[in-house]
Amino acid sequence: MKYLTRQEELVLLSVFRLKDNAYLISIQDHLNHFTGKDWSISSVYIPLSRLQKNGYLKTTIGEVTEKRGGKAIKYYQMTKIGLKALAELEAINETMWSGVKGLVEKPESS
Amino acid sequence: MPKKPPQIAASILRWILPPKDREYLLGDYEESFQRKLEEKNALSASLWYWGQLIHTAPEYLLESFYWRIVMFKNYFIIALRNFYKNRSYSVLNILGLAIGMACCCLFALWVFDELHYDRFHEKSDRICGAVFDMEVEGNTWTISSTPALLGPALEQELPEVVATTRYQSYGQVLLTHGETSSFESGIYLVDSSFLKMFSFPLISGNENTALSNPNSIVISTDFAARYFPDENPLGKILTLNNKHELMVTGILKNAPHNSSLTFQMLMPFKFYEGLRIQQGDPFGWRENRPMTFIEIQDPDLTEALNLKIRNFVREKANDDTAHQFSTVPLEEFRFSPYYGGSGRATYLSIFSLIALFILLIACINFMNLSTARSANRAKEIGMRKVIGANRINIILQFFGESLLLSFTAMNAAIILVVIFLPTFNQIFGKDLPLSILGSGFVPLVYIGIALLAGLGGGSYPALYLSAFKPVMTLKGNLKSRGKRGMMRKGLVTFQFVLSVSLIISTVVIYRQLDYIKDFNLGFDKEHVVYIPLRAGSGESYSVLKNKLLNDSRILSVTGAAHLPSYIGTNDTRAKWDGQEKENEILIHISWVDYDYIKTLKIELLEGIDFSRATPSARTTGFLVNEEMIKLMGKDKGVGDRLEMSRVNGKILGVMKNFHFLPLNYQIPPLVVKFNDQRPSYLITRISAHNIPASIEFLKETWETTIPAYPFEYHFLDLDFDRMYRDEERISNIMKSFAFLAIFIASLGLFGLASFTAEQHTKDIGVRKILGASVPGIVVLLLNEFMKCILLANVIALPIAYFIMVKWLQNFAYRVNLDPGIFVFSCLASLTIATFSVSYQTIKAATANPVDSLRYE
Numbered sequence: 007m008k009y010l011t012r013q014e015e016l017v018l019l020s021v022f023r024l025k026d027n028a029y030l031i032s033i034q035d036h037l038n039h040f041t042g043k044d045w046s047i048s049s050v051y052i053p054l055s056r057l058q059k060n061g062y063l064k065t066t067i068g069e070v071t072e073k074r075g076g077k078a079i080k081y082y083q084m085t086k087i088g089l090k091a092l093a094e095l096e097a098i099n100e101t102m103w104s105g106v107k108g109l110v111e112k113p114e115s116s
Numbered sequence: 117m118p119k120k121p122p123q124i125a126a127s128i129l130r131w132i133l134p135p136k137d138r139e140y141l142l143g144d145y146e147e148s149f150q151r152k153l154e155e156k157n158a159l160s161a162s163l164w165y166w167g168q169l170i171h172t173a174p175e176y177l178l179e180s181f182y183w184r185i186v187m188f189k190n191y192f193i194i195a196l197r198n199f200y201k202n203r204s205y206s207v208l209n210i211l212g213l214a215i216g217m218a219c220c221c222l223f224a225l226w227v228f229d230e231l232h233y234d235r236f237h238e239k240s241d242r243i244c245g246a247v248f249d250m251e252v253e254g255n256t257w258t259i260s261s262t263p264a265l266l267g268p269a270l271e272q273e274l275p276e277v278v279a280t281t282r283y284q285s286y287g288q289v290l291l292t293h294g295e296t297s298s299f300e301s302g303i304y305l306v307d308s309s310f311l312k313m314f315s316f317p318l319i320s321g322n323e324n325t326a327l328s329n330p331n332s333i334v335i336s337t338d339f340a341a342r343y344f345p346d347e348n349p350l351g352k353i354l355t356l357n358n359k360h361e362l363m364v365t366g367i368l369k370n371a372p373h374n375s376s377l378t379f380q381m382l383m384p385f386k387f388y389e390g391l392r393i394q395q396g397d398p399f400g401w402r403e404n405r406p407m408t409f410i411e412i413q414d415p416d417l418t419e420a421l422n423l424k425i426r427n428f429v430r431e432k433a434n435d436d437t438a439h440q441f442s443t444v445p446l447e448e449f450r451f452s453p454y455y456g457g458s459g460r461a462t463y464l465s466i467f468s469l470i471a472l473f474i475l476l477i478a479c480i481n482f483m484n485l486s487t488a489r490s491a492n493r494a495k496e497i498g499m500r501k502v503i504g505a506n507r508i509n510i511i512l513q514f515f516g517e518s519l520l521l522s523f524t525a526m527n528a529a530i531i532l533v534v535i536f537l538p539t540f541n542q543i544f545g546k547d548l549p550l551s552i553l554g555s556g557f558v559p560l561v562y563i564g565i566a567l568l569a570g571l572g573g574g575s576y577p578a579l580y581l582s583a584f585k586p587v588m589t590l591k592g593n594l595k596s597r598g599k600r601g602m603m604r605k606g607l608v609t610f611q612f613v614l615s616v617s618l619i620i621s622t623v624v625i626y627r628q629l630d631y632i633k634d635f636n637l638g639f640d641k642e643h644v645v646y647i648p649l650r651a652g653s654g655e656s657y658s659v660l661k662n663k664l665l666n667d668s669r670i671l672s673v674t675g676a677a678h679l680p681s682y683i684g685t686n687d688t689r690a691k692w693d694g695q696e697k698e699n700e701i702l703i704h705i706s707w708v709d710y711d712y713i714k715t716l717k718i719e720l721l722e723g724i725d726f727s728r729a730t731p732s733a734r735t736t737g738f739l740v741n742e743e744m745i746k747l748m749g750k751d752k753g754v755g756d757r758l759e760m761s762r763v764n765g766k767i768l769g770v771m772k773n774f775h776f777l778p779l780n781y782q783i784p785p786l787v788v789k790f791n792d793q794r795p796s797y798l799i800t801r802i803s804a805h806n807i808p809a810s811i812e813f814l815k816e817t818w819e820t821t822i823p824a825y826p827f828e829y830h831f832l833d834l835d836f837d838r839m840y841r842d843e844e845r846i847s848n849i850m851k852s853f854a855f856l857a858i859f860i861a862s863l864g865l866f867g868l869a870s871f872t873a874e875q876h877t878k879d880i881g882v883r884k885i886l887g888a889s890v891p892g893i894v895v896l897l898l899n900e901f902m903k904c905i906l907l908a909n910v911i912a913l914p915i916a917y918f919i920m921v922k923w924l925q926n927f928a929y930r931v932n933l934d935p936g937i938f939v940f941s942c943l944a945s946l947t948i949a950t951f952s953v954s955y956q957t958i959k960a961a962t963a964n965p966v967d968s969l970r971y972e
Contacts, residue, residue: 047145
């Protein structure tokens with residue numbers, strides 16, 4: 007597995023969490039909501055397109071709607087590789103992060 | 117009616133967004149826009165949209181850059197794979213291009229060098245030389261010799277003239293220091309301002325005072341090493357012509373190779389001025405000897421200065437017809453007719469043009485080979501187009517490939533240049549240092565040539581291949597094969613037109629040179645040795661002659677004022693009986709000792725040579741040539757009166773015409789008088805047996821008779837070879853050009869032949885099965901190329917003929933352009949072409965049809 011950047015990781019997780027409703031705007035909203043920061047369209051799109059290129063994501067073309075100015079919508083779904091990558095990420099994160107929790111709390115309590 | 121995002125921003129955004137997701141992203145932006153519209157008002161939504169554009173543009177551009185790199189990598193890999201797959205073609209291409217480029221580079225270096233002559237002087241833009249035009253008998257002569265009085269007078273009387281210096285060769289002189297003594301040339305007389313005007317720095321000595329004393333000299337490091345090997349030359353004495361003692365006051369640093377002025381030793385002009393005054397023969401305004409260089413304040417005012425100088429000289433010389441004076445800037449000396457440079461520019465441009473032609477031939481190879489291979493690339497191009505490449509992408513891809521190739525070739529070319537620079541220098545009599553390869557704009561020249569070749573050679577394939585229709589290529593039927601073939605044949609024909617023209621020119625030049633060298637000059641130049649009697653050595657001529665004649669190895673000895681190969685002195689003043697008007701034809705004149713006719717084996721048509729038996733004839737007799745008789749009138753001959761150079765005498769003998777001028781000229785009338793006092797040359801015919809012994813004898817005799825002067829001898833026939841050195845050089849250059857052109861063209865032909873053979877694999881197989889013979893198939897394949905070569909010959913003949921007729925006009929005696937030359941070059945080109953295609957053709961023709969038909 008190639009290492010993912012933090013943005014890519016967050017975007018991949020968002021797609022995973024959004025299940026069937028993962029398209030650019032929904033992913034953006036999701037990220038805005040959970041990180042509390044303002045993600046621009048391009049800052050979502052670029053990690054998305056890289057993830058897609060590397061095979062973590064696949065796409066389906068959706069419906070054309072009036073509010074999108076007559077343009078089609080592009081949905082993103084997890085691929086097997088993507089899911090596997092997420093699992094590996096979690097495993098790595100868990101081992102790497104173990105023990106950190108206590109460290110952060112200690113100075114506050116003392 | 118829903119509101120739309122701002123149109124301008126939308127279209128800019130459309131342009132920036134990555135093409136593959138453009139539509140969806142635009143949709144996403146619009147959705148966000150609509151949402152903002154609902155939440156707030158139209159203005160803030162529009163502002164947001166614009167803000168997005170400004171904010172995100174760099175990110176997308178960066179991203180697309182990333183994709184470009186990825187695509188570039190793909191193109192690069194495909195290009196390398198293609199090179200590798202078609203190794204032989206690639207090598208042919210690169211080799212041909214590299215040779216063509218190396219050729220171009222060398223000439224570019226040459227041009228670069230020529231253009232930088234004399235630029236190293238700090239004041240190069242402010243120095244100019246005084247020159248004038250002289251009209252004689254309707255011909256204009258361009259002359260750089262000026263009155264010796266001009267320089268000092270200008271300096272004194274014209275305020276815009278900062279400084280002047282005269283510059284005059286002192287001819288050949290004898291220099292002596294202790295045991296070392298030899299004749300030297302490259303001795304120049306200059307004014308003391310010379311070292312300050314020109315940037316010829318001194319290693320030691322003071323440039324302000326070095327030449328201020330009339331007996332001081334400045335010498336080159338060469339001279340310093342030769343005459344003062346183990347001591348410091350400063351303050352030492354060199355003796356000039358065994359008479360004048362000169363003190364070394366400075367040593368010159370070696371001048372850069374690109375200096376028009378070259379010298380070994382500088383002497384003060386004052387020294388010479390003093391000698392002339394001693395002899396009671398001071399300078400006058402009508403005598404033109406030294407060059408005069410002027411340093412001016414403002415180079416923009418030269419036009420006004422020219423006028424001033426013109427009037428100035430007119431006034432001083434007190435002569436209304438005074439010649440048209442003007443000035444030539446130092447930086448233009450190299451190509452100025454006044455300094456013998458008019459032909460230089462012509463040859464330079466002609467050779468550069470031919471070098472470019474050779475590059476063109478190499479580029480055509482490249483074009484032909486890549487279009488020939490296009491069928492193999494067609495599927496790739498079709499595929500790329502289907503996936504989404506547009507025509508521009510394909511064009512860029514092929515330009516990229518040709519540039520990759522041309523830059524690879526350039527690297528090979530630079531290696532070739534480094535290897536062949538010494539050879540080049542030798543052939544051209546140049547002195548280009550290796551360091552010039554990296555100096556100034558030269559690296560830009562390489563890049564320029566590589567770009568030129570890459571873009572020039574790549575343009576046709578790029579435009580041609582990119583026009584393929586994907587449907588056609590993927591279905592596998594490429595139409596318009598005939599038209600494509602025509603283009604290729606046309607280019608091959610063009611290559612051979614150039615090559616054949618070069619071959620014809622080379623043959624003609626070579627033949628002309630041979631013709632000149634073996635020309636019957638009217639005298640026998642074999643086994644003739646001459647000894648220049650320089651300075652005071654002429655006084656011992658008769659002693660020397662008598663001593664030499666005592667030996668059987670010396671067949672005859674004579675003395676003369678000129679060598680028989682060049683009698684330049686001439687005069688128009690001559691009188692004879694029955695003359696209708698004053699003579700205006702230049703009559704050449706020379707002075708000789710007894711036995712001149714005998715030594716040189718000149719044929720005497722009537723009369724006798726100067727003879728010891730009739731001493732009175734010595735003072736009043738003339739030997740004349742046939743042309744002179746023609747001039748005086750057919751009925752004239754031996755015994756008729758002739759008055760010339762203050763002698764009233766009569767014709768003693770008539771010589772058959774001999775060539776005493778280079779063969780570029782017709783033989784003019786010649787008159788020879790007797791003089792055995794202080795001749796300039798001792799001319800002797802030696803026995804053909806054991807020449808070294810004869811030379812040794814000459815040397816011994818010289819050294820016992822005139823030990824004060826070093827011995828020096830020359831063979832007359834070797835001298836002749838040297839006379840035609842320029843022509844020989846041109847012949848050599850043309851030979852290499854013709855060879856390169858035909859070689860590169862043959863490389864291309866070889867490549868094309870293998871392609872054709874490959875294309876015809878199947879039909880050759882079918883033909884063979886149906887009973888075609890091997891020779892029949894070879895002829896069939898050859899046919900295609902031979903037509904091109906024949907056509908090329910037909911086109912090249914008149915072109916080469918026209919050019920060569922022009923060139924031959926430089927010679928008064930020239931070979932005929934007989935058809936043999938043209939037949940030869942035609943046959944040669946056909947043979948070479950056949951040779952280069954035959955390998956592939958025969959291979960294809962002899963292949964087993966089973967193998968070729970099994971492909972399907």
